[in-house]
Amino acid sequence: MPVDLTVQVGAVRLRNPILAASGTFGYGVEFAHLVDLNRLGGIVVKGLSLEPMEGAPAPRLAETQGGMLNAVGLQNIGVRAFVAEKLPVLRKYDTAIVANVFGYCVEDYAEVIRILEDAEGLAAYELNISCPNVKKGGMQFGGDPALVAEVVGTARKVASKRPLWVKLSPMVADIGLIARTAEGAGADALTIANTYPAMAIDPWTGKSRLGNQTGGLSGPCIKPITLRLVWEASKAIKIPILGVGGIETVEDVLQYLAMGATAVQVGTASFTDPVVSQRLVEGLEKALFVVKAFTIKEIRGRIFADFG
Ligand SMILES: Cc1cc2nc3c(=O)[nH]c(=O)nc-3n(C[C@H](O)[C@H](O)[C@H](O)COP(=O)(O)O)c2cc1C
Numbered sequence: 323m324p325v326d327l328t329v330q331v332g333a334v335r336l337r338n339p340i341l342a343a344s345g346t347f348g349y350g351v352e353f354a355h356l357v358d359l360n361r362l363g364g365i366v367v368k369g370l371s372l373e374p375m376e377g378a379p380a381p382r383l384a385e386t387q388g389g390m391l392n393a394v395g396l397q398n399i400g401v402r403a404f405v406a407e408k409l410p411v412l413r414k415y416d417t418a419i420v421a422n423v424f425g426y427c428v429e430d431y432a433e434v435i436r437i438l439e440d441a442e443g444l445a446a447y448e449l450n451i452s453c454p455n456v457k458k459g460g461m462q463f464g465g466d467p468a469l470v471a472e473v474v475g476t477a478r479k480v481a482s483k484r485p486l487w488v489k490l491s492p493m494v495a496d497i498g499l500i501a502r503t504a505e506g507a508g509a510d511a512l513t514i515a516n517t518y519p520a521m522a523i524d525p526w527t528g529k530s531r532l533g534n535q536t537g538g539l540s541g542p543c544i545k546p547i548t549l550r551l552v553w554e555a556s557k558a559i560k561i562p563i564l565g566v567g568g569i570e571t572v573e574d575v576l577q578y579l580a581m582g583a584t585a586v587q588v589g590t591a592s593f594t595d596p597v598v599s600q601r602l603v604e605g606l607e608k609a610l611f612v613v614k615a616f617t618i619k620e621i622r623g624r625i626f627a628d629f630g
Contacts, residue, residue, distance in 0.1 A: 325610040326617045327603070329363070329585050331562045332485050332510040334445050336363040336418055336585055339618060340575070340602045343566050343589035344369055344422035344448065344489070345394065347599075349408040350415070356596045361603050363585060364418030366513075367404070369450050371424055372433050374400035379533030383593075384522040389541030389568070390590050391522045393534035396424060396453075401434045405441045413443025420487065424450040427457045428476050435480045446484050449477055449509075452491040452516040464491030464516075467503045478508030487564065489513035490555075492544075497551045498558030505559045513564040513587065514552050518544055541590040542568040549581050556582025570598065572605035579618070580626040 327338035341364035347353055350365040359365065377397025384391045399407070404421075412419050421444050425431040435447055451464035451473055463469045474488055488504045490497065492515035501512055517538025522531040530536075545568030552565045565583030569575060570591045578586045591598045615621035 325607050327606060329618050331584055334418060334485055338363040338603050339585035340599050341366055341585060341587045342599050343587035346589040346592045351408060351411045353596060357600045359415040359417050361600050362417045364420055366420040366422050366448055366587060368398050369396050369422045369424045370398055370401045370404050370434055372401060372430050381533055384531035386522055388543035389539055391520055391537040391539055393532040393537035401437045409441055409443055418445035419443060420446045420448050422448045422450055424453045428473050431473055432476050432480045435477055439483050444484060446487050447481055448487040448489050448513055450489050462491055465494055467499060470500055470503045471507045474504050474507035474509055485510035487511040487513055490515050492516060492518055492548060492551055497554045501555040501559045505561050509561060511562045513566060514555055515548050515567060542570060544568050549577060552578060552583050553581040572602060572609050575602060575606060
């Protein structure tokens with residue numbers, strides 16, 4: 323009997339729980355010659371802003387112990403070019419396409435979604451709220467419950483056609499509070515979490531290894547921290563969670579599912595192995611087969627301990 327990897331993230335049915343994470347898989351189309359995109363559960367595209375953005379000065383990536391630091395500065399072609407040039411190619415694939423959206427004020431987020439509402443071929447929106455709010459002195463949207471409620475509530479009103487996923491910042495004192503706030507403001511699912519602000523310094527010059535002073539830490543070194551956030555959040559909310567942070571192996575995927583995630587996203591691992599997301603789908607199929615679980619739901623009952 324073939325195994326059934328389908329999962330339901332709210333109203334969105336995914337053929338399997340493995341998605342490519344935003345910013346690490348371009349607009350998806352760049353990977354089409356390497357990866358069978360139809361095998362993936364979904365693709366979250368690079369963050370889209372109202373206007374095109376050039377991003378941060380080079381160097382933008384620095385390897386660290388067990389991970390990577392990036393300061394890409396949210397470079398992107400802008401939402402209109404995405405709709406005109408990338409989406410027509412992407413929507414031919416039989417996988418869920420999720421548009422990651424960001425802005426520097428609430429109106430920016432709303433306007434990007436308004437433009438996407440008229441486009442065909444998207445499964446959901448993912449709101450990146452790890453962004454500075456220029457109207458509130460640069461304070462991150464994702465760190466303040468009042469700002470979370472405002473940006474998610476506004477986006478919810480504009481996003482009448484599609485589910486709204488909200489991608490949380492890991493830099494919060496109480497992830498349960500932020501998760502509940504996003505849920506209360508109308509989020510249909512939460513993605514947990516974004517990168518961790520960090521630094522990489524050249525010891526002989528004292529200068530940053532990045533063009534920016536600081537960057538975002540990702541990769542295996544963050545996995546234990548993000549796993550804890552997923553677990554805490556899953557106890558606080560009823561909506562589904564997509565776990566993302568340091569996933570490289572099937573065991574990593576199983577750990578996130580065990581801590582309450584319904585699906586996962588794979589980021590930094592695609593830099594060392596661009597085919598990793600497809601391999602994880604195949605590996606998950608085998609894992610289910612080995613433990614004689616034929617659905618993702620069954621594997622929960624079969625091998626996961628109850629963490630309470
Ligand atoms: C180079 C790079 C660019 C990223 N760009 C975005 C982005 O545009 N929007 C977003 O929400 N997250 C972005 N992220 C965060 C990832 O989607 C992911 O949340 C994070 O890297 C943790 O997962 P990982 O350890 O598997 O990489 C980016 C990460 C990296 C490494």
